[in-house]
Amino acid sequence: MKPAKVDAYLRRIGVTHPAWPTADVLRELQLRHLLTVPFENLSIHLGEEIVLEEKRLLDKLVGARRGGFCYELNGAFGALLKALGFDVTLLAGRVYGEKERLGIPYDHLALRVRTVDGGDWLADVGFGAHSHYPLAFGERGEQTDPAGTFRVIVAGADPAGVRGTAGKFGDLEVVRDGKSQYRLETRPRVLGDFAAGAWWHSTSPESHFTRSLVCSRVTEDGGRTTLSGRTLTVTGPGGGKEKTELGTDEEVLEAYRERFGVVLDRVPVVRNGGV
Structure with a gap:
């Protein structure tokens, strides 16, 4: 990412250029991102690719001052963090849905x-509604956040307990207030790996993103x-x-x-007849 784009991104979220990629800086960046860049799926219902x-993600989030869903938001945020000197790895997750069933592979990007x-x-x-601050990756006990009490535990363990470690490529569970939110792989991925997941969530009638409209921020x-x-x-x-x-409509x-902060020229309408 070019320096001018980094500066524009930082202005977008209201942060000055940090001197060092520290944990405190990461906390500030995540919170400011959640406060200023909405979680939204409007492109799906506006017919936008x-x-x-x-480049396309930055053009949307920074240039057009829009938001996006996980692939876009964390994809762009990860690029910003890398440009600021952080060591960033993209991880794939599967979200728990109805009846605590896991979603598709590459369901989520963290x-x-x-x-x-x-x-x-x-x-x-x-x-969407998640921790306001980053969670300690290797901590298996409770982590208190303004959005609730979180745990990052070994997949399959009791969400209320602490057991073992993930291993080199073991799965983890991200738990909020005792309920599993998503299962996270620890194997490194690249942005292109998530293209199929983004396509499915943008087109499938089974995806909740095609059946509803959402725009949300902290x-x-x-x-x-x-x-x-x-x-x-x-x-x-x-x-x-x-x-x-x-x-x-007005x-x-x-x-x-x-x-x-999202300027639209027309009201998006749910494509699959949802809400």
Whole structure:
């Protein structure tokens, strides 16, 4: 990534250029990313092509000031971290869905990030409601975060327990408040490996991304703002929710613009007849 693009990305998330790729810097970068770059699947319903190439991702997130889903958000964030001197490995995950069933291979993209001060972290800005700060990759006990209590444990272990280590290429479970969120491989991947997963989630009627609209980001008070179709939900830091139904296209477009910084020329419509 060229220096000018790095600077533009940092301005996008409201961060000055860090001196060193430390754990504290990584924490700030992840939180600022979650505050400013929304998790959204609007491209699927606007007929926009999703291409997992660094330039295309940066053009969308930085140039067009849009968001994206995991492949786009963590793909771009990983490129930024590498440009800033972090050691970054792309990891593939499978998300737990209905009835605790695992999703498709390459269902999720997350990042393993090593810092110059010896930290080894799981960074993730592309899972929607998730940890605000990176999780210690090798820690098997509870990790407290503004978004809940997390664990990174050996796959198949009791989410409430601590047992063993992952091994060289063993799977891990990412657990939030006692419930498994996704299963994570530790084998290194490259961005192109996720093309099939991105295509499936963008086209399959079985994907929840093709059946619903979402645009969501963390708010400064630690809560969350989400626009699903015409329903605007503001979640406070304590978990209380306030929902507003938006009646007109103008109100929807204004919500995208004012709440998420996303400027659209038309309201996206769910392609598969969902919400």
